[in-house]
Amino acid sequence: MAIGATHIDHIVISSNDSAATAELFARNFGIEIKRTMSRPGTRAHLEFAKLQEVVLEFAGPGDVQPYDEVKARLSGFVLAVPDIDAAVAELRAKGVDVGEPHAAVQPGAKLAGIRSGTNGVPLALIQYGALPIPAAEDA
Amino acid sequence: MLKKIHHVGVVVRSADEALMFYRDALGLAVTADRVIEDQGVRGVLLQVGGSEIELLEPTRDDTGVARFLATRGEGMHHICFESDDVDAELEGARAKGLELIDQKPREGLAGMICFLHPKSNHGVLVEFATPLPGGH
Numbered sequence: 001m002a003i004g005a006t007h008i009d010h011i012v013i014s015s016n017d018s019a020a021t022a023e024l025f026a027r028n029f030g031i032e033i034k035r036t037m038s039r040p041g042t043r044a045h046l047e048f049a050k051l052q053e054v055v056l057e058f059a060g061p062g063d064v065q066p067y068d069e070v071k072a073r074l075s076g077f078v079l080a081v082p083d084i085d086a087a088v089a090e091l092r093a094k095g096v097d098v099g100e101p102h103a104a105v106q107p108g109a110k111l112a113g114i115r116s117g118t119n120g121v122p123l124a125l126i127q128y129g130a131l132p133i134p135a136a137e138d139a
Numbered sequence: 140m141l142k143k144i145h146h147v148g149v150v151v152r153s154a155d156e157a158l159m160f161y162r163d164a165l166g167l168a169v170t171a172d173r174v175i176e177d178q179g180v181r182g183v184l185l186q187v188g189g190s191e192i193e194l195l196e197p198t199r200d201d202t203g204v205a206r207f208l209a210t211r212g213e214g215m216h217h218i219c220f221e222s223d224d225v226d227a228e229l230e231g232a233r234a235k236g237l238e239l240i241d242q243k244p245r246e247g248l249a250g251m252i253c254f255l256h257p258k259s260n261h262g263v264l265v266e267f268a269t270p271l272p273g274g275h
Contacts, residue, residue, distance in 0.1 A: 002166020007188025011147060011218065013263060021261045028237060028260060029141055029220060051220070052143040053188055072261035074215035077147055079165070079187060094164045117160035119151045119194075120214035 003087035009080040009126050010048075010055035015072035018060030022047035024070075031056065038062055076122030084110050084127035101130075108133040141228065145221035145249055145268045146184065146191040150207050150214060154183050154196040161185050161192060170274070171248055180204050182248040193219070193248065217254070217264035225251045225269040232259075232267075244269075 015021035022033050031049040038045055043062035048055055059075070081087040084101045091098045097116035104111035110130040114123045151157040154172075161167050167185035174181045179199035184191045195216060197205035207216055222228045225244045233239060238256035245252060250270035257264045 003164075005165060005167065005187050008144065008147070008190045008192075011144065013218075015261060021263075024261055028232070028235065028255075029265075031141065051141065054144040054190055056144075070261045072263050074147070074218060074263060076215070091164055096160070096164050117164060119149055119157050119160070120212055121149055 003079075003090050003125070004082050005079040005087075005125075006082065007053045007080050009053075009078045010057050011077045012057045012059055012075045012122075013072055014075040015058060015060045015070060016067050017064045017070045018045050018047055018058040019064075020070045021060070021072045022049070022058040025049070025056070025058070076124070078111070078124045078126050081125050081127050084112055084125055084130060087125055087127075088112050098125075101125075101127075103131055141220040141222050141267075143221050144190045145219040145266075145270075146193045147215060148193045148195055148217040148219065148264075148266070150195050150197075150204055150211075150216045152196065152208065152213060154181050154194050157194050157196075158183065161194065167192065173248065174198055175248060178202060178204075178247070184248060191249075217266050219249060219252070219266035219268050221249075221268055221270070223269060225253060225267050228267040229253050246271075 025031055026033055033047050033049050035048045045060055045062045047058040088098045088101055099113040101110040101112040104126055108131050109126050109128045112125045162169055167187050170186050171184040179202035181196045181198055183194040195204050197208055232255055237259040240256050241253035249268035252266055252268045255265045
């Protein structure tokens with residue numbers, strides 16, 4: 001039985017200046033930065049582009065420190081699944097170390113990190129629509 | 140025009156061992172698995188939605204993939220954008236002054252491919268690919 005991964009949801013590109021790296025990718029590859037945000041509860045600065053079903057997430061510090069050069073790297077990706085609890089149970093039954101699913105930054109989504117077997121790739125699962133989305137006045 | 144993410148490349152010590160996770164545990168289907176002699180790698184593509192994960196196992200010690208594995212260990216290696224016209228993408232990159240690894244497209248696991256130097260992308264290795272008719 002498979003976990004039913006439907007697609008790569010997003011790929012993370014970490015940078016010491018995520019805005020500069022996002023702008024460079026936009027210029028070099030003609031991709032459009034659709035959204036920027038500061039992650040709630042952290043000082044991270046995120047910028048997002050989307051190519052069909054896959055989001056490119058440019059992640060970096062909110063307070064960019066002086067640097068000699070902008071340095072970026074591929075730092076993981078996330079697979080979308082239709083049922084994260086079933087997927088986690090399936091992987092654990094196969095001996096894979098998977099974290100407990102928890103609320104993701106994305107509204108209504110749950111995320112679980114995979115901690116073994118990934119060949120050095122920070123890898124996680126995400127399910128959208130797994131949690132109720134708070135009404136605006138409750139957020 | 141770049142259409143989508145064709146694949147993410149992952150360097151591994153052993154494709155067979157990596158398949159125990161990506162194929163057997165995650166349940167992803169293998170769409171290609173072959174040794175590319177002139178590049179000194181065994182490449183395995185696994186489909187997930189409209190994109191793929193490419194596992195790269197070096198088969199010789201004198202290749203970029205082997206050097207990556209020796210210095211950084213296993214992990215994410217590159218990102219590949221799919222285009223209908225890899226020649227045009229390469230010329231466009233050249234016109235923008237980007238540093239190129241491949242001066243012209245060559246055949247790879249994903250079709251006709253070329254790599255841009257990471258120096259032009261803040262250290263991220265980027266590939267362009269145009270799949271060949273009939274797929275892999």
